[in-house]
Amino acid sequence: MKRDKAQSVPVNGLSAAITVSPPSARYDPLTRFLHWSMALGLGAQIALGLSMTHAGLTDTQAYRAFQVHRALGVTLGILAMLRVLWRLGHRLPYPHRSQSRLVAGLARGGHALLYSGQILLPLTGYGLACAAGPDMPLSMFGLFDWPLLSFSPGETGVIILTAAHRWGAWVFALLIAGHAAAALCHAALAHDDVWKRMGPSFPCRSRSRR
Numbered sequence: 001m002k003r004d005k006a007q008s009v010p011v012n013g014l015s016a017a018i019t020v021s022p023p024s025a026r027y028d029p030l031t032r033f034l035h036w037s038m039a040l041g042l043g044a045q046i047a048l049g050l051s052m053t054h055a056g057l058t059d060t061q062a063y064r065a066f067q068v069h070r071a072l073g074v075t076l077g078i079l080a081m082l083r084v085l086w087r088l089g090h091r092l093p094y095p096h097r098s099q100s101r102l103v104a105g106l107a108r109g110g111h112a113l114l115y116s117g118q119i120l121l122p123l124t125g126y127g128l129a130c131a132a133g134p135d136m137p138l139s140m141f142g143l144f145d146w147p148l149l150s151f152s153p154g155e156t157g158v159i160i161l162t163a164a165h166r167w168g169a170w171v172f173a174l175l176i177a178g179h180a181a182a183a184l185c186h187a188a189l190a191h192d193d194v195w196k197r198m199g200p201s202f203p204c205r206s207r208s209r210r
Helices: 029-054 059-088 101-132 153-188
Strands: 008-012 014-019
Touching: 029 059, 029 153, 059 101, 101 153
Parallel strands: none
Antiparallel strands: 008 014
16 A cells, blocks of 8 residues: 655745645445445345246245345345445545546446435335235344335335336346446456456455565
């Protein structure tokens, strides 16, 4: 890790040595932890959603997958809100020097859409859980039941929530695929260190010299 360099800056006509901290080239550890935790959870959500509709599960298996899907959705929604709150209070690393303004703008737009999906999909899923009522409790992995709001959106509301959740999930999956493809392009084709900004860090053991 590079240390901050002391630079000589004139203050009131005098030359004083102050330490100037450059902006971090990587995202902070908590942001990286939330990013990869949610990436694993979203991958599991996509797999569960596809298995419930296309894997030919029995009724019992489909119900269990559905309950895990709902509990994981609540968990991811909480993580997404924590990530947004943390993001609002912490400055992002500066755009990479190899990125043009157009590419940087597209990246910001893609991230905004990903953040929106991380919030809207759990909300629509929770709305459907509330519409189902107490007859189908929202079990959090068998540990406790998540509280549900007492409201009835009506038949039209359920149709709208179902369509928004289903089609939103497909759009969100495409956004995730595009995001992953862009990261792979940076790593495999551009050979820059953009992908390392969010990549997990592993401790390196320095070999002792005799």
